[in-house]
Amino acid sequence: MRRVLVAVLVLLAMGMAVAQEKSAPAQTAGDFSWSAGAYRLDFALKELAAGKVVNSREYTMMLMAANRPGAGHGYGEIKAGNKVPLQAEKGLTYMDVGIDIAAQLYQLQSGALFLQTTSEITSLAPDTAYPSTSSPGPMLRSSKANSTGEITVGKTTLLTSVDDPVSNHRFQLEVTVNKAK
Numbered sequence: 001m002r003r004v005l006v007a008v009l010v011l012l013a014m015g016m017a018v019a020q021e022k023s024a025p026a027q028t029a030g031d032f033s034w035s036a037g038a039y040r041l042d043f044a045l046k047e048l049a050a051g052k053v054v055n056s057r058e059y060t061m062m063l064m065a066a067n068r069p070g071a072g073h074g075y076g077e078i079k080a081g082n083k084v085p086l087q088a089e090k091g092l093t094y095m096d097v098g099i100d101i102a103a104q105l106y107q108l109q110s111g112a113l114f115l116q117t118t119s120e121i122t123s124l125a126p127d128t129a130y131p132s133t134s135s136p137g138p139m140l141r142s143s144k145a146n147s148t149g150e151i152t153v154g155k156t157t158l159l160t161s162v163d164d165p166v167s168n169h170r171f172q173l174e175v176t177v178n179k180a181k
Contacts (some may be wrong), residue, residue, distance in 0.1 A: 002081050007059060016068055020023065030143060031083065032140045034129070036061070037064070037065050037107065037162050037179065037180075038055075038062060038064050038173065038179070038180035039062070039063050039064075039077075039105060039113070039153075039177050039178065039179060039180055040062055040064075040177070040178050040179075040180050041060065041061050041063060041066055041076070041103060041105070041115075041175055041176075042058065042059075042060050042110070042146070042175065042176045042177075042178070043057050043058065043059040043060070043061075043078070043173060043175050043178050044056060044057070044156075044167055044173070044175075044176075045057045045059070045121065045171065045172070045176070046171070046172045046173075046174070047169055047170070048167050048169065048170045048172065049167075049168055049170075050168055051084065054169075057080075058103060059078045059080065059099070059143070060077055060088070061076040061077075061101075061103065061166075062076070063076045063105045065105045065106060065107040065113065066104070066106050066107070067106070067107060074104050074105045074106055075096075075099070075102070075103070075104045075105070076102070076103050076104075076105075077101065077102045078099070078100070078101045079096075079098065079100045079101075080098050080099050081096055081097050081098010081099060081100075081101070081122070082096075082097050082098060083095065083096060083097070083138060083144075084096075084097045084124070084138065087136075095122075095140070096108045096122065097122045097123060097124060098121075099119070099121050099122075100118075100119065100120045100121065101117065101118075101119045101173075101178055102117065102118045102119075103115060103117045103175075104116045104117075104146075105177075109168070112150050113150065113151050113152075113153065113177060114145070114148075114150055114151070115147075115148070115149065115151045115157075115175065115177070116146075116148045117146070117147050117148075117159055117166050117175070118144070118146050118172075119144070119145050119147075119159070119160060119173050120142065120143070120144045120145075121142060121144075121171055121173075122140055122141070122142040123140070123142070123163075124138050124139070124140060124141075125139040125141045125166075126140070141166075142166055143160075143162040143164075143171060145160040145162060145173070146161075147159045147160055147181060151177055152173070152177075153177055153178060154176070154178055155176070156174050156175070156176045156178075157174065157175055157176070157177075158172060158173075159173045159174060159175055160172065161173075
């Protein structure tokens with residue numbers, strides 16, 4: 001009797017496992033069912049002095065928009081810059097100087113696009129901004145910002161605007177999102 005009961009339980013467990021496999025097919029490398037479409041994100045980092053653009057850099061990434069937040073998809077990152085050597089107590093060390101942009105793109109059920117970004121900008125400060133010679137290495141200026149919001153396809157959106165605390169410079173990060181062709 002026990003053998004029959006064990007056999008029936010094993011068959012039921014196997015039947016439930018097969019039913020679960022059929023209801024949730026495995027994703028393959030080419031399966032983009034999680035995606036709501038491909039988009040091109042064009043970022044522009046502008047440095048302004050006294051309200052005028054004195055420097056501008058452009059960065060582009062392609063993203064597949066996720067169809068819901070937290071899906072683990074729709075993420076991209078751009079890192080550009082240099083490693084600057086710095087003298088530390090334990091010897092030479094290196095610091096990343098440049099830009100780091102991380103973005104996650106979602107398309108909501110309404111069709112609206114929702115963009116979440118984190119940006120970090122680090123640069124060497126001009127010697128005139130920091131006249132002190134007592135510093136053991138180069139002076140760095142940096143800013144970090146997080147932004148979240150709805151964006152419109154084809155329209156340039158200001159993501160962040162940050163003033164340099166020791167000069168009249170301002171850094172602005174803008175994005176234009178277009179449907180990929």
